[in-house]
Amino acid sequence: MTTPAPAATAAVAAKRGLGAAFIFKKALISALVALVLFSLMIGVRTEAGPEGQLIYWTRFGDLGAMVATVFFGSIAIELLRQWWGPIETVRVIPPRVTSSLALARRAIAPILLIFTFLVPVIFYDQRYILDLGILVLTYVMLGWGLNVVVGLAGLLDLGYVAFYAVGAYSYALLATNFDLSFWVCLPLAGILAAFWGVLLGFPVLRLRGDYLAIVTLAFGEIIRLVIINWQSLTGGPNGISGIPRPSLFGIPLSNTDDGLAALLGIEYSPTHRIVFLFYLILALALLTNWVTIRLRRLPIGRAWEALREDEVACRALGINTTTTKLTAFATGAMFGGFAGAFFATRQGFISPESFTFQESALVLAIVVLGGMGSQLGVALAALAMIGGFELFRGLDQYRMLVFGVAMVLLMIWRPRGLIGHRAPTVFLEHSQTISSDLVKEGR
Amino acid sequence: MADNHILAVDNLSMRFGGIVAVNELSFAAQRGKITALIGPNGAGKTTVFNCITGFYKPTSGTIRLTHDDGKSFQLQRLNDFRISKIAKVARTFQNIRLFPGMTALENLMVAQHNALMRASGLTFLGLIGAPSWRKAENSAIELSRFWLKQIGLLERADDAAGNLPYGDQRRLEIARAMCTEPALLCLDEPAAGLNARESASLSELLLSIRADRGTSILLIEHDMSVVMEISDHIVVLDYGVKIADAAPQAIRDDPKVIAAYLGVEDDEVDAVEQELGL
Amino acid sequence: MDYFAQQLINGLVLGSIYGLIAIGYTMVYGIVGMINFAHGDIFMIGGFIALISFLILVSFGLTFVPVILLIVLLVSMAITALYGWTVERIAYRPLRHSFRLAPMLSAIGMSFVLMNYSQIAQGARVKPVPPIITGGYTLYEADGFVVRLSNVQIVVVVTTIVLLAIFTWLVAKTRLGRDMRACEQDQTMAALLGVDVDRTISMTFVIGAALAAVAGMMYLLYYGLVDFFMGFVAGIKAFTAAVLGGIGSLPGAMLGGLLIGLIETMWSAYFSVEYKDVAAFSILIIVLIFLPTGLLGRPEVEKV
Structure with a gap:
């Protein structure tokens, strides 16, 4: 066992130490940007007055709340990110979990199908x-x-x-x-x-x-x-x-x-x-x-x-x-x-x-989110999107907002969709899936 | 002997705006033989290829292809996919163009598209799983298996083409072209980027294609060891003009060719050769 | 003829607005190769900010119109530019080297967000404002028909021309413009030669958004209203204009914008108002059939 190089340890320590200041600075900048963005759009509300003429009133409370949300949200996101590590981090998953996951993946399509057939019976x-x-x-x-x-x-x-x-x-x-x-x-x-x-x-x-x-x-x-x-x-x-x-x-x-x-x-x-x-x-x-x-x-x-x-x-x-x-x-x-x-x-x-x-x-989003070309992926994406959309029915006017945010986040999280690999259509010895990195998207 | 030419290029010219890439080029490729098209970079070799395989429409001139049964085609009149489908000219690309997200086997199956389309009754027989379609599909798989074996990739049949090493990709591209059962196989720098051992096995593959299948081959190549070893005939281009057209041995000694490659005037060749101690 | 002249003026004014939005599409497409679906909504945000800042200035007692206009222009350009920057930062930058469709879907999502955001923040109803710039000139009168050039039209066209001149200078002569063109050609090489690619792309979005803000303000001045949905239709039209002109080409975007404006106006004037958009889209399709890369787009050379 060799001890880590002192310089590296120092760097890590320095990064940890700088962490708080860095996070704070970032949150402050985000809040500032938010303040400018929201200043007129949220800080001021316009509406047609009684004579049809536009009037406005201020909503500095809402503005303050939004900016504060961005400030603390930024801190929370940054903390989460530090805890998780870089986005590319591959978490080590024990082989037993991986194999059972693979099994679950194979089983998911038939289970889903049987369940769908039974929906009218269960929820009559x-x-x-x-x-x-x-x-x-x-x-x-x-x-x-x-x-x-x-x-x-x-x-x-x-x-x-x-x-x-x-x-x-x-x-x-x-x-x-x-x-x-x-x-x-x-x-x-x-x-x-x-x-x-x-x-x-x-x-x-x-x-x-x-x-x-x-x-x-x-x-x-x-x-x-x-x-x-x-x-x-x-x-x-x-x-x-x-x-x-x-x-x-x-x-x-x-x-x-x-x-x-x-x-x-x-x-x-x-x-x-x-x-x-x-x-x-x-x-x-x-x-x-x-x-x-x-x-x-x-x-x-x-x-x-x-x-x-x-x-x-x-x-x-x-x-x-x-x-x-x-x-x-x-x-x-x-x-x-x-x-x-x-x-x-x-x-x-x-x-x-x-x-x-x-x-x-919406349909395009379902296809892309499903992982282009994957039948199961598309079905899951449709379930998630439409089901999710229904879940937010209570939010009423915020629904499209939530939907849009979800679309952005999902794309950032899985740009290649839920099921990103391709299954070959014919094989000699054994069928092995092809990683999405190789599969082209067309032009 | 005009009868024995599978491909006859006559007065072919190709201009891009004011630039003359190929000028009044005439040459022929003999049936069942390997013809090489060589020349320094920018000589217009790939342009000639693109004219033959329909990716460019030549400014003027004719390209005639004659099948074994005497049927002949004016290639400059056919457009892109018909050249492969009807005239049976297959090609590979300088920078490999496989279907990287499909397996090696699938790549070869795609190459048999037109035959399989007919067998699947334009999809309808295939959709209902008719026995005739099943048979055709199995024989297509067998043909693919044959070529995978020929290029030594049988064990990697189910791997994505994009995951194969470079040399294997080059050979797979040739196998894919062969799966279209071509009369003329056009190879654009098949040895580019290969090491000496891979080049040697490529030469072997091309020679076996010529010997076993009788397929005529036209190739562009910079690797002179490959060109000299396998070509029956060599055409040399420089600045879009043919400067030599002969058997390999004659080309090797042609001062015009050497001058073109060394980038000097004809009469300076002796002097340069002496300097270099050739 | 007089009727035609009047429609020509109207068409060019509308076309200027489309052209300003189209430049944002074409710039972003040129540099990152994506359709920025949220750009139409950036234009809408620009319109809203112009409206709100205008209301505030008037309630502060400012009456001198040129000063109001200048302040409103600067405020809406600045804030909207920040919107453009933020959108790029949040929704596109993480997907910079991702698959082609991912940033596009993200942009569609962002478009929904912005649309819904203004709907929630400012209400769904159309916001009308009284005409800010009034008056105009009678160019000529014949057979009882008057061809008029209103002051609003003059302001719209002059502002567009001035901004285009500044913008062309920016792209052609400044360091930033050079960096932008370099990134357009080859981002990796540009980065190796010391161009800050991230910053350059950010600036592209900022400039595009600023121009969209100008378009939003012009729209407000010309039509006297804004609403949260206007970005969608205008965005699609402007994008159509960008493609018609040849996407990636800046003069093409302006030309496409003018053409779409003219087609729309002329069709409404001579055929039917209902089918004006159908006419614009149909002409786009017809042009693309014959010129697959638009009017001024560089033909794509296929290297094999």
């Missing part, structure tokens, strides 16, 4: 939980759909909500105008969304990275604005109401003589329909998942991932990059369209308000 009486479950599953499906485009093919799509909207409006218009049943409209909605995906994708898919991002964003906005303004078709801002509810292959879930309850000879309950909707979206989401997993092992899926890795190499191997991108775009759009149709039939009412950029951002 809790309408709130069922509704939340449906909402989460809708986002799981949207996430899985967008994952094809962003996670697999590496194409940045900021206007995914456009296809969600196309699906919803296709279903609503077809069902209300032509009286078609849900099971006819659902595939049609998916096909129409895919068609729009191709229509948008065809001219713009040779754009790279951020140019593609802004074009998809613009497309999302165009669709929304057209929906708002084409009043004769879409009802404009008032939306479309009276969208028919889905039936169980022709048997309505209503309190009528030909309803499902009456046919089965059980007492009618509105919960039946909620449970039905729950299993419907679960089936749709699982279909999305199954198709995606299947596609990944087919040449098209491999070409998507190869495209994300290196487009030039793909062309040198004779892969038609345009059609490959188009199929990814169309596949993602189709799933978005299915989800949209489901959304319309569940709500019974749709309006342009449900299809804003925030929605696209």
Whole structure:
């Protein structure tokens, strides 16, 4: 055993000693910055007065409280950081824990699936939980759909909500105008969304990275604005109401003589329909998942991932990059369209308000947070985001604030998402996951 | 003998703005042989490659590729992916372009994309898991296994390509190009960054590709030991112009070539050689 | 023709505002290669700070408009610049060398934060102010139609031109501008040659935010109102302008801004107000189809 070099010990000691002063100085600067930032925005409150003229009053108490929060918050964060060490610090985890963690990781997907199947049984009486479950599953499906485009093919799509909207409006218009049943409209909605995906994708898919991002964003906005303004078709801002509810292959879930309850000879309950909707979206989401997993092992899926890795190499191997991108775009759009149709039939009412950029951002956040390309990750991220969002429902007006802060913190904590590694699609001897450091993101 | 040329480049020129990268270049690559394209840095070798493989559209000139069955293609008219898909020209890159996040095996599977796409009935047969697709997939895996064995990477088949050592990546890129079953294999500096032992095994690999598969090879290379050992024919470029076109032995003694590499005028070569004691 | 001339003036004024915001997008994109989604909200914050400082100055009894304007301009530029600095420090710097999408998502999160923050701090209702700069000039009158150039329009355009001149000088001639261009080319090399990369990037955000603050104040002067949601729409338009001009190119951002302003105004004037944004976005898509890197963007050369 050698004793540590005296110089090093001294340095550590010096750092410890300096610690308090350093922390204090940092907190002071943070507080000062906060004071300037908040001075006018929080220290002064403006509002239209009785005569319509703007008046203002001061809120120095609030300002003081905010600045103090920043000061002490900064100290707390700095202390935490010193206790934890640098961000890169790898905590030594005993092998037994690691192996049981690996086991838990393998078990998590089946357990989650079984639990999801049982949700309507366990929470039959809790309408709130069922509704939340449906909402989460809708986002799981949207996430899985967008994952094809962003996670697999590496194409940045900021206007995914456009296809969600196309699906919803296709279903609503077809069902209300032509009286078609849900099971006819659902595939049609998916096909129409895919068609729009191709229509948008065809001219713009040779754009790279951020140019593609802004074009998809613009497309999302165009669709929304057209929906708002084409009043004769879409009802404009008032939306479309009276969208028919889905039936169980022709048997309505209503309190009528030909309803499902009456046919089965059980007492009618509105919960039946909620449970039905729950299993419907679960089936749709699982279909999305199954198709995606299947596609990944087919040449098209491999070409998507190869495209994300290196487009030039793909062309040198004779892969038609345009059609490959188009199929990814169309596949993602189709799933978005299915989800949209489901959304319309569940709500019974749709309006342009449900299809804003925030929605696209939310789905994208789910995909990125999930760890791009990972199906399980996306599902977990959807659960965390939507569930978390619901938890903060009580905070009401602070909800978006908390949501935004969470997004920033999550990205800093795990820039590569919850599940950051990639599983190979084919193997000779044994499948080993690939570290996210190697996996490219596309351009 | 025009019949025996797999590739005939005729009066090829490539200009970037005012710069003439390749000027009125004509040469041919013989079927089943290894042709090397050499020249000092900036001579326009990679530009020629990019024209042949469709990454650049030549300003003028023709590039004709003739398959064994006599089918011929005007490469300057085909665009990027069709050159590999239809004309069966495969290439590697000067700075390796593998799919780093995919395994070695997956890299080779991606290379068989077009064949597998057909076998999977444009995905639909594959989606339902049709037996014909399963068979095609298995034979694709077998082909990949064959090439992994050829390049000595069978044990690392399931490792991410980005995790392989540099020399292995170079060979994997060649194997990936071979998985497209090309008629002409274009290699852009395959020995760059390899040590002497790796260079030797690369030469061996290329010779075996020529011997066993009969694939014609066109390569750019700076490593003269590799070039002289394996080439059947050498074309020398300098400032975008062909200065020599002959068998290796003749190239070695050509004063124009030596002058280009030493950066002096032709008539000074003797003097410089004497100074250097060559 | 007179109608057209009037619309031209209106379009150029609106375009100046978009251009000022677009420069912030393009600068940040040039230097760190990310879409700063929170930039539109920085513009909104700039508008709010201008509004509040204006109210305070007026209640202190200041009446000389040029002095008010100058003070409001300086205050909102300073405070908003600090917002830009803080946002970069908190949300982007930790992700500097991370994966490409991480900083973008972080920026979207930051955009939500800023939007919601002003909503909570200042309320959700639109804040109107009475016209601060009144009057104007009649350029000419014909057939009963008057082409007017109002003083507000003059102020907006002149301020934009002056700031652009200062800004161009800053980038072209000063040490900071040189550092910024160096970082744009190659951050590692710039750092090796003694450029303080962190500081340079911070300054890029600060300058971008200051220009956005100017745009926010101009918006307040021109339209006489601010609200917490205005950053989103204006931000998307300005970003569209930056991309249209060729993202990374400073003259491109201004040109794109002017074009978007003109398209919007002309479309509203001659076709329909409802579809003005659709027209702007459609033209963006059409331009990108033919010029994939925008009007003045450098074409991307693919090295193989």
